[in-house]
Amino acid sequence: MSEKRNPAWQRDELILALDLYMRTNPLQISASHREVIDLSEILNRLPIHGIRPDATKFRNSNGVYMKLCNFLRFDPSYQGTGLQRGGKLEEEIWKEFFQKPELLRKVASAIRNSINETTNTVIYEDEDEFPEGKVLFRQHKYRERNRALVRKAKARAMREYGRLQCTVCDFDFHETYGDLGEGYIECHHTVPVSEYVGEVRTKVQDVVLVCSNCHRMLHKRRPWLTIMQLKDVLKV
Known part of the structure; x- marks a missing residue:
């Protein structure tokens, strides 16, 4: 039987993860940290993944913590190597937001505030291109x-x-x-x-x-x- 794989992390999710990374030190927390658990719950509520082959592992606290550790490999202040397994999109998000902490904070906050809006159920063809992610793109298109x-x-x-x-x-x-x-x-x-x-x-x-x-x-x-x-x- 083939292994059930959950969908790759999207921009919205990585922005939220990087926001948490910037507010904490992954080396001083663990998967049981309250904010890691909170982020796991938020990611499970994001309306961007209709199919979750392995629902029990989908964006659980262990996966969230590992994603935080993936960002370590880009951090110039970290002397180690960090977790090497990760996608190209992580590096893109890092380059876009690492030196813009205030923008990162605002975008992450806007994503969290928009989760429950009914506009997020509508899917648009070009939403993958939106730097701030699918959730905010859908809300933006709804307003327009x-x-x-x-x-x-x-x-x-x-x-x-x-x-x-x-x-x-x-x-x-x-x-x-x-x-x-x-x-x-x-x-x-x-x-x-x-x-x-x-x-x-x-x-x-x-x-x-x-x-x-x-x-x-x-x-x-x-x-x-x-x-x-x-x-x-x-x-x-």
């Missing part, structure tokens, strides 16, 4: 696709400009595609995902209308580019 909010943003643009155009590059779907593009534009939520705290109501002032290309470019870097920064890129 809030129908009532989108209607208000479009109505505001029509009142002020008489048309729906990209705030960055002025692209107008209706002008380019005729009737096919009438009424179409995307919404970009300007509040960084690291600032998400529970189910805060998104205001129309928090969104801007953008074309599809500019929307992806706004999300291309971390921290996100502002509207003015992307406009400056287009001027070069």
